[in-house]
Amino acid sequence: MKKKLVSVLLTAAMVATMAVGCGGGSSDSGSSDSDGGGSGKEMTYWSMWNSTEAQAKVIQEAADAYEEETGIHINIEWKGRDMKTLIGTALEAGEDIDLFDDDYMRVVMNTKDYLVDLSTLEGEEEFEGHVMPVILDKAKSWGDGTLYTVPYQVYTTGVWYDKAMFEEAGVTDVPTTWDEFLDVCQKVKDAGYNPLTCNSDSVNLLYGFQLARYIGQDAVLDCFNNSNWANVPEAKKAAEDIATLVDNGYFSPNAPAQYPDGQNEIGFGESCMVLNASWIPNEILQNTGEEVDFGFFPWPSVEGGVDGAEASMVGAQGFGINKESDMQQEAFDFATMIATGDYDLEMASSVNSIPADTDNTEWPDAIAAAEPYFKEMTKAYDWAVGLETNPDFTPIINENVVKLIQGDITPDDFIAALAAAQ
Structure with missing residues (x-):
């Protein structure tokens, strides 16, 4: 027809x-x-x-x-x-x-x-x-x-998670703040799962979201376009927050994995959460054959920050x-x-x-769990909150966020590398 x-x-x-x-x-x-x-x-x-x-x-x-x-x-x-x-x-x-x-x-x-x-x-x-x-x-x-x-x-973009793992870990409410998010990560870890997984090609989302929660997308783009990394305290703070996730063992030991191996860990019952777009449930189903009951929540707000659930990619x-x-x-x-x-x-x-x-x-x-948040969104971030608008510099950010998650560099090293490269 x-x-x-x-x-x-x-x-x-x-x-x-x-x-x-x-x-x-x-x-x-x-x-x-x-x-x-x-x-x-x-x-x-x-x-x-x-x-x-x-x-x-x-x-x-x-x-x-x-x-x-x-x-x-x-x-x-x-x-x-x-x-x-x-x-x-x-x-x-x-x-x-x-x-x-x-x-x-x-x-x-x-x-x-x-x-x-x-x-x-x-x-x-x-x-x-x-x-x-x-x-x-x-x-x-x-x-x-x-x-x-x-x-x-x-x-739309946010944290996709396995509802069954949350239930087993005793998590009854999705986190809305950074401290609540850390608490959820610990509970999931205590239940025997990797709290977070990620693909190496999407780690810019993690750093972009965390920095934007502090200063908003316009300020992120100003930092990006004018190489203000060393002059914006929140740039280092966002890197320190990611390092906290690493130090506490909240990332999968394979993170960041090559696409799609990282996200597939959710389908295989190894990891619980991934920050990515609303195509994730379908890709995990296609790659692993497992029908995960997915929940969703926006990336959490941070103390003293300017953006919260109303802002998303x-x-x-x-x-x-x-x-x-x-x-x-x-x-x-x-x-x-x-x-x-x-x-x-x-x-x-x-x-x-x-x-x-x-x-x-x-x-x-x-993906229905994301619909209520989508309807309440009033700020639309660009992909990776603008960190992928420069094809020459984007790979440098990606390389150093990967190193940060792997524990190979410190937040100070991270900021120094970005400032020196741009």
């Missing part, structure tokens, strides 16, 4: 004269063998997903329906999470890419110079009416008021359309097809994500 497109029924796509995109081949290109359907036209899309993931299955289904509707074949190259390191170089080199996706902040912040202003495309105003205001406002803020990305698969994945593409309208129509209506609902139910379309209001059960 065909699903309807939200934008203008692809009127422009059906009548415009387009050049055929070439697109490089890929061993993981699930759609590269088609002859282009009835039109002979082909669109090249680089995807952040692997072909075996549930997101890919929904996208492939949409691509097949799109081809049936328009005769335009979509050549999908499944790049996986390497997309964030591949796409900038590929666009700069002039690769024949019509459409790509990644975290919506990275799409705009790192590749804006290569993107189409979506307001120039037919159906963009109608599409904006389907986007959550908090998502639309953030996306436009990075583009100085212009929308350059089609957001989909919305997420919220965002989405996002499609970007290459301004050099001859199929801009068609790429937009396909992207909005996935981000709205039936396919948005199918994506949410298939991967336990927050629906992106405001017309789709029901959250999957696996």
Whole structure:
């Protein structure tokens, strides 16, 4: 059964004269063998997903329906999470890419110079009416008021935990303050579990959240952009707090583990909590086959801090359309097809994500524990509270947070390393 497109029924796509995109081949290109359907036209899309993931299955289904509707074949190259390191170089080199996706902040912040202003495309105003205001406002803020990305698969961020472990440890209430959080960690440890686990590629969330609880995101970004690490006492204090978790044995002995080994410890019954986004329950289920009953709470507030449960990382994945593409309208129509209506609902139910379309209001059960907090959120942090907005410096922060969690450096060493590197 065909699903309807939200934008203008692809009127422009059906009548415009387009050049055929070439697109490089890929061993993981699930759609590269088609002859282009009835039109002979082909669109090249680089995807952040692997072909075996549930997101890919929904996208492939949409691509097949799109081809049936328009005769335009979509050549999908499944790049996986390497997309964030591949796409900038590929666009700069002039690769024949019509459409790509990644975290919506990275799409705009790192590749804006290569993107189409979506307001120039037919159906963009109608599409904006389907986007959550908090998502639309953030996306436009990075583009100085212009929308350059089609957001989909919305997420929120906080601590996901195994409810059964909390119950066994005698934890009856989720922590709201740092001291309460430390108390919960000790109870979980006493019950025989690792209180915290993490992946090495997401440790910037830990440091970013803790620092932002003290000084807020704007001050974190000022510290980040102006190399004020040694001049902001809270920067060292946040590092000391993470060191406290290390010294008390609250991290898994494997932390930080390579993705996805760290988060998988929850599915295997070894660790209890992980700070990450709302895709975590689905990824753990897919990787371990274990259906964990997940609870959720926002990262705790700190004494003397400025932010609490009202502030969280919220965002989405996002499609970007290459301004050099001859199929801009068609790429937009396909992207909005996935981000709205039936396919948005199918994506949410298939991967336990927050629906992106405001017309789709029901959250999957696996992430329902986060919904009450999401509705009360008034401050939207960027991913890693902005610590990943500089692709040159982000790896340095990541490297040193990893060392901090491994106990290889002190908080003083941590601050010195950041200050010296920037």
